[in-house]
Amino acid sequence: MAEYVIPAPRIADKPGLADLPKILAAAPHRMMFFAGASAVLLSMLWWACFLGAGYFGHAFPAAPVPAGWAHAVLTQYGMLPLFIFGFLLTVFPRWMGQPALTKRHYVPVFAGMFGGYLLAHIGLLDLKPLLIVGLAMMCAGWIYALTALGGILLRNGAKDRHALSCYVALLLGVCGLAAFLAFVLGAPPQLATVAIKLGTFGLLLPVYFTVGHRMIPFFSASVLGAGYRPFKPSWSLPLLWALLLGHLVLELTHNLDWLWLTDTSLALLFLRHWLAWQPWKCMRPGLLAALYLAFAWLPVAFALFAVQSLILHFSGEFVLGRAPVHALTIGFFGSMLVAMVTRVTQGHSGRPLQMGAIPWLTFALLQLVALTRIYSEVATNMAxxxxxAAFGWLIAFTPWVLRSLWIYLTPRIDRQPG
Incomplete structure (x- = not known):
């Protein structure tokens, strides 16, 4: 398949401040990953300060909506989608053999989503009008991205199943974000619950699994060669969507004691793929090992969901609290973020495909953060x-974010475009 690149403007060997916009806009992943890396710290900085102020008795501006809901929505619809769109705006054309998108396709996405994300976070400091404007800008940027990606998908005839799966998830995502905006504007609070559940099980999980289903076997085959048989069955994505839609129906109808029906199946589905990809053969190099270690959180998280539901079904007790959710969000989403974004960043900046000390440090610390947050649900002093855990996230991610931001703001070391 021919690979298309975006012509980059000529930039001096030692770029100055005037060159930074050109460097940042040289490729969609560079611009959107810059925004996402910034959001990794900003999202948790606000949340950590909010939690810390409440626990230690300090004053902190009250959020105009329930703070826990705002935390869930802005991480799921603000922080992580910045990386998702950066990746998909880059690979959609490549997956379907079409010319790369240009700045007019992705710069407005960056402006709407990241600009809106920043305004929304300022709005959480008891400034509701800014929260509303920020969420509206995020919706506008999201819709613009859907238009750009949708054009590629239409020209392909929607034949690429991975692209189609991701696009459906993004459609559900904008519906969830719009539902939360409607809630902030005065609609019933049930819409906020719908937004949070859609973000986890209708947007993030389908995108993460779909990309993993395509890329993890590809990366493994690239390393292991002809002796490795990639496992990418055609039934995986339809089964995933059927089970996730079942999970969503049970969640939104408050039948949590029956979630074990879908979640046991999901745990087995994810475990089946992890084993079929033969992780014991893929512990070298580190970038590949990190993908497998991150994916291992997925069957663990859904095993916890299933156990939680079974206990609730037979005893009426919700003993694990939000431990399964954070095994999924911090353990899987967070770890896979570090693994996948590091790989893309290394390759698209002309650097060797190596994990490196800083990404490994962040990855290792993030495992401790996930375990800490899970433990908090059963600890006597949960708060x-x-x-x-919140401040642990900041400590874990700070060196990785600073390194990443430097890479996104400097030219490729091989002087290639992009």
Whole structure:
């Protein structure tokens, strides 16, 4: 398949401040990953300060909506989609053999989504009008991205199943974001719940699994060669969507004690793929190993969901609290973010495909953060452990974010475009 690149403007060997916009806009992943890396710290900085102020008795501006809901929505619809759109705006044309998108396709996405994300976070400091404007800008940027990606998909005749799966998830995502905006504008609070559940099980999980289903076997085959048989069955994505839609129906109808029906199946589905990809053969190089270690959180998370539901079904007790959710969001989403974004960043900046000390440090610390947040649900002093987990996220991610931001703001080291 021919690979298309975006012509890059000529930039001096030692770029100055005037060159930074050109460098940042040289490729969609560079611009959107810059926004996402910034959001990784900003999202948790606000949340950690909110939790810390509440626990230690300090004053902190009250959010105009329930803070926990705002945390869930702005991480799921603000922070992580910045990376998702950066990746998909880059690979959609390549997956379907079409010319790369140009700046007019992705710069408005960056402006709408990242600009809106920043305004929404300022709005959480008891400034509701800014929260509304920020969410509206995020919706506008999202719709613009859907238009650009949708054009590629239409020209392909929607034949690429991975692209189609991702696009459906993005459609559900904009519906969820719009539902939360409607809630902020005065609609019933049930719409906020719909938004949060759609973000987890209708947007993020389908995109993460779909990309993993395509890319993890590809990366493994690239390393292991002809002796490795990639496992990418055609039934995986339809089964995933059927089970996730079943999970969503049970969640939104408050039948949590029956979630074990879908979640046991999901745990087995994810475990089946992880084993079929033969992780024991893929522990070298580190970038590949990190993908497998991150994916291992997925069957674990849904095993916890299933156990939670079974206990609730037979005893009426919700003993694990939000431990399964955070095994999924911090354990899987967070770890896979570090693994996948590091790989893309290394390759698209002309650097060796190596994990490196800083990404490994962040990855290892993030495992501790996930375990800490899971433990907080059963700890006697839950609030303290939640504060520790929130600040732990900041400590874990800071070196990785700073390194990543430097890469996105400097030219490729091989002087190639992009």
């Amino acid at each position: 303290l452990w939640q504060v520790i």
